[in-house]
Amino acid sequence: MTPEISIIGMLMGNLPSIIGIIIGGLCIAVGVHFVPVGGAPAAMAQATGIGTGTVQLAAGSGLTGLLAAGYMYMTLSAAGTPGISEIVLICATGAVGAMIMITVTMLVGNWVYIYGVGVPPASAKRDYDPITGDPQTPYVAAGTVGQGIPTVCFVSGAIGGLLGGLGGSLIYCMLMWVNGDPAISSIFAIGVFLVNAVLPSYNIQGTIEGFHDPKFKRLPKAILACFIASLLCGIIAVIIPSGAMLSGGA
Amino acid sequence: MDPAMGMGLVALMGAAATVAGCSEDLESDIGSQSNPNSQVQLAAQVGYPHRIFNKAISGEPPSNAMYCAVGAGVAMVLMSESVMSASPLIAIAIGAFVAALLNGVFSTTSYLGRNASQTRFNQYVYLDVLRNQILSLMGHAYITTFCIVLISYVMWNQNLIGHPFPFPVIALIWGLCVGAIGSSTGDVHYGAEREFQDFKFGSGLNAADSGNITRFAEAGVRSSMDNAWFCSKFGGPVTGIAFGMVVFLDNWRSTAFSGWTAVVVGVVIVLVLVIYNRKVETYARKKYGPFPEYAGDIEA
Numbered sequence: 001m002t003p004e005i006s007i008i009g010m011l012m013g014n015l016p017s018i019i020g021i022i023i024g025g026l027c028i029a030v031g032v033h034f035v036p037v038g039g040a041p042a043a044m045a046q047a048t049g050i051g052t053g054t055v056q057l058a059a060g061s062g063l064t065g066l067l068a069a070g071y072m073y074m075t076l077s078a079a080g081t082p083g084i085s086e087i088v089l090i091c092a093t094g095a096v097g098a099m100i101m102i103t104v105t106m107l108v109g110n111w112v113y114i115y116g117v118g119v120p121p122a123s124a125k126r127d128y129d130p131i132t133g134d135p136q137t138p139y140v141a142a143g144t145v146g147q148g149i150p151t152v153c154f155v156s157g158a159i160g161g162l163l164g165g166l167g168g169s170l171i172y173c174m175l176m177w178v179n180g181d182p183a184i185s186s187i188f189a190i191g192v193f194l195v196n197a198v199l200p201s202y203n204i205q206g207t208i209e210g211f212h213d214p215k216f217k218r219l220p221k222a223i224l225a226c227f228i229a230s231l232l233c234g235i236i237a238v239i240i241p242s243g244a245m246l247s248g249g250a
Numbered sequence: 251m252d253p254a255m256g257m258g259l260v261a262l263m264g265a266a267a268t269v270a271g272c273s274e275d276l277e278s279d280i281g282s283q284s285n286p287n288s289q290v291q292l293a294a295q296v297g298y299p300h301r302i303f304n305k306a307i308s309g310e311p312p313s314n315a316m317y318c319a320v321g322a323g324v325a326m327v328l329m330s331e332s333v334m335s336a337s338p339l340i341a342i343a344i345g346a347f348v349a350a351l352l353n354g355v356f357s358t359t360s361y362l363g364r365n366a367s368q369t370r371f372n373q374y375v376y377l378d379v380l381r382n383q384i385l386s387l388m389g390h391a392y393i394t395t396f397c398i399v400l401i402s403y404v405m406w407n408q409n410l411i412g413h414p415f416p417f418p419v420i421a422l423i424w425g426l427c428v429g430a431i432g433s434s435t436g437d438v439h440y441g442a443e444r445e446f447q448d449f450k451f452g453s454g455l456n457a458a459d460s461g462n463i464t465r466f467a468e469a470g471v472r473s474s475m476d477n478a479w480f481c482s483k484f485g486g487p488v489t490g491i492a493f494g495m496v497v498f499l500d501n502w503r504s505t506a507f508s509g510w511t512a513v514v515v516g517v518v519i520v521l522v523l524v525i526y527n528r529k530v531e532t533y534a535r536k537k538y539g540p541f542p543e544y545a546g547d548i549e550a
Contacts, residue, residue, distance in 0.1 A: 043285030043433075044455050045442035051285055052433040056311040060430025063423045064496065067405075067415070068504060074414040075508075089510060096503075096516030101427065101496045103523040108435045108492035110530055116439040116484050118452030120534040127548050132528070138540030138550035141454020148534075154527050158520055182414035190423075 025230025031163030048146030065165025069094030098165025121148025156210025264498030271493030275436030277390035286441030311429030318425030439485030
C-alpha cells in the first residue's frame, strides 16, 4: 500500500469524525457570536456586555463544559465505545456545564455593575429590550454605549454557552473515536476550540451584545472561515494519531 | 464512590474555588492586569502619571491557565514514583510556589518594561512600588494556584473522582475558567469604580474621561495596595462566589444525579439564574431610575 492511498483510506475511514469536528467547530463559531462581550470598555462600564475578551470568555465556558463532557464520556464508555445516543447525552452534559459557567458569570457581573458601580443594565443597540420590552436608552449613561447585561444579552449569552459547550464536547467525542486517548483528545479539542473561537472574533471586533446586535449579521462569513479551518483541523486530527499507528509509533 | 464522600469532595472543591476566585481577582487588581490596565496605561499618556502597578502580561485567563498548568505539572512530577513520590500536599505546595515565582518574573519584567517605555510621559519606574507590591502579587498568585491545583488533583486522582484528562490539562482548564470569571466580574469593580472614584457614584464613565484615573488615596498618593484593600470588600469576594458557584453547581449536579437527570437539573439551574437576573435588573432600574441627562423621546 502506498502512503498516499493509506492516508486517503484513513481520511475516508474517519469521515464521520471529520464531519463531527466540522459541526462542532461551526457550533463554536455561532456560539461566540451569541456571547455578549464588551471587552475593555465594558470593564469600565462604557459598553454593554461582559467585561472581558471574546475568546477568553467563550473558551472559559466551553472548556468548563468539556470537563463535564470528558467525565461523562468515561462513565458511558465503560459499557463499550459510545454510540450516537450516548454522544447526544455527552454533548448535552457539556452544553449545560458551559451554560452554568456563563450564566453564573453574567449574574455576578450584573451584581458588580448594579451594587458596585451603581448603574442599571442597559443595551445601547436597541431602544427596547427585544425580550422584555423595557426601554433601554434612558438608562444608558452619558458618553457610553450601555452598561451591564440586560435580559436580552443574558439569554443570548446562555445560548452562546450552550453552543460553545456543545461544540467542544462534540469535537472531544469525535477525537476519542479517532484515537481513544483522553489526553490527546482533550488537548486537541482545546486547540480546535480556540481556532474556532478566535476566527469569529475578527467579525466581532471587540464588542457584541448578542443576537440582537447588527454585527450578528456577519455570521455567514465566520461560518465559512470556520468550516475551512475545522476541515483542516479534522484532517490533521485524523492523520496524526493514525499516522503514528501506521509507522508503528503507537 | 460513597455519595457522602462525593458530596464532601464537591463541597471541598467549592470552598477551594471560592478562595481561588477571590485571590485571583485581588492579584489582578494589585497588578492592574486585564482590561482595567488599559486605563492605567493610558493615564500617563494623557497627562496623569501615577504610582499604580502596571502589568498586562496577557489576558487573565491565559496567564492563570499557565500558572495552574505549571503548578500541576511540577506537582505531578514530584508525586511520580520515579522521581520522589512526594506527598500530594507537599507536591502541590511546591508546584504553586514555582508558579508564584513565574508570576514574579513576569510581573517584574512587565512593570519595568511598560513604565520604562513611558518615560517621555513623565511616568517613572518606582523601585519602591516594585519592591513593595511584587511579593503581594506572588502571594496571591500562590494562593490561587494552590487552590486550583488542589481542585484539579481531587478531580484527577483515581481514588477520588478519577477524571480521564491529564492533571495539568484539568488545571489549565480551571485556570482559564477562573481568569475568565475574574476578568468578567471582580475586575469591573476595580476598572469602573475604584479607578474612577473622583466621579459621582453611578454616573457611568464618559468615554471622554478615559485615562483620568484617581491617583490620590484616602491618605497620600494612591498605590495598588489601596486598590486591593478597596476591592477586597466587594470585587474579590463576589469573584470567589462566582467561581465557587461554577465549580460547586457543575460538580454537584453530576455527582448527585446521573445521565439525563443531571442535564435537566443543569437546565433548571440556568433557568433559575435567568429569572433571578431579571429580578436584579428590575430592582436596579426602579432603584436608580433613568439618567437625568437623557433628552430623547423614549419614555423610561
